[in-house]
Amino acid sequence: DAGVIQSPRHEVTEMGQEVTLRCKPISGHDYLFWYRQTMMRGLELLIYFNNNVPIDDSGMPEDRFSAKMPNASFSTLKIQPSEPRDSAVYFCASSWDGSSYEQYFGPGTRLTVT
Amino acid sequence: QKEVEQNSGPLSVPEGAIASLNCTYSDRVSQSFFWYRQYSGKSPELIMSIYSNGDKEDGRFTAQLNKASQYVSLLIRDSQPSDSATYLCAVNGADTGFQKLVFGTGTRLLVSP
Numbered sequence: 001d002a003g004v005i006q007s008p009r010h011e012v013t014e015m016g017q018e019v020t021l022r023c024k025p026i027s028g029h030d031y032l033f034w035y036r037q038t039m040m041r042g043l044e045l046l047i048y049f050n051n052n053v054p055i056d057d058s059g060m061p062e063d064r065f066s067a068k069m070p071n072a073s074f075s076t077l078k079i080q081p082s083e084p085r086d087s088a089v090y091f092c093a094s095s096w097d098g099s100s101y102e103q104y105f106g107p108g109t110r111l112t113v114t
Numbered sequence: 115q116k117e118v119e120q121n122s123g124p125l126s127v128p129e130g131a132i133a134s135l136n137c138t139y140s141d142r143v144s145q146s147f148f149w150y151r152q153y154s155g156k157s158p159e160l161i162m163s164i165y166s167n168g169d170k171e172d173g174r175f176t177a178q179l180n181k182a183s184q185y186v187s188l189l190i191r192d193s194q195p196s197d198s199a200t201y202l203c204a205v206n207g208a209d210t211g212f213q214k215l216v217f218g219t220g221t222r223l224l225v226s227p
Contacts, residue, residue, distance in 0.1 A: 043202065
């Protein structure tokens with residue numbers, strides 16, 4: 001089975017532009033997680049969904065960040081407007097209720113905001 | 115604030131030696147403990163899960179859990195240069211149904227030929 005799919009793999013944008021990151025979880029997984037990884041702060045959970053419903057968005061840094069999951073096979077993380085401090089690698093991960101909380105990560109999107 | 119602590123390293127071991135990676139956590143209610151391996155420029159890859167006190171072995175990897183001491187470790191036997199990576203410890207907690215994982219900052223392992 002295909003793993004978690006993310007696109008784009010790399011994104012370079014200018015400050016102030018809107019950025020949209022995309023994720024397709026593993027088929028059958030009902031939990032989806034968005035993480036951000038930087039050298040300074042490590043791997044941080046931004047938000048997670050269960051059955052397409054946001055459960056915990058306490059890690060979303062500010063109102064410039066938003067996430068949606070319109071169906072079981074697709075989620076987006078949007079940053080508007082983007083700032084240089086948003087430069088990081090953004091990972092999507094998924095799990096399912098019977099997986100004993102094991103999460104499987106996608107390849108990530110490396111975002112650079114200039 | 116739930117915390118997971120790891121020594122950042124690097125931990126340097128010669129090829130064929132045992133590498134020992136350690137992790138402590140603050141949330142006494144944690145139930146599930148994971149080790150992820152992350153190669154430079156890649157995503158975290160799950161290599162071990164452990165849920166009860168004691169040892170769990172999988173090939174060259176052994177995870178050890180001591181809930182009383184809030185301590186989890188990963189032993190890598192017969193270390194290979196291909197094991198050189200950052201190893202992340204992750205722990206769940208009672209927040210929002212135990213699905214949420216808190217990650218340590220990782221220990222960088224270097225295995226020299």
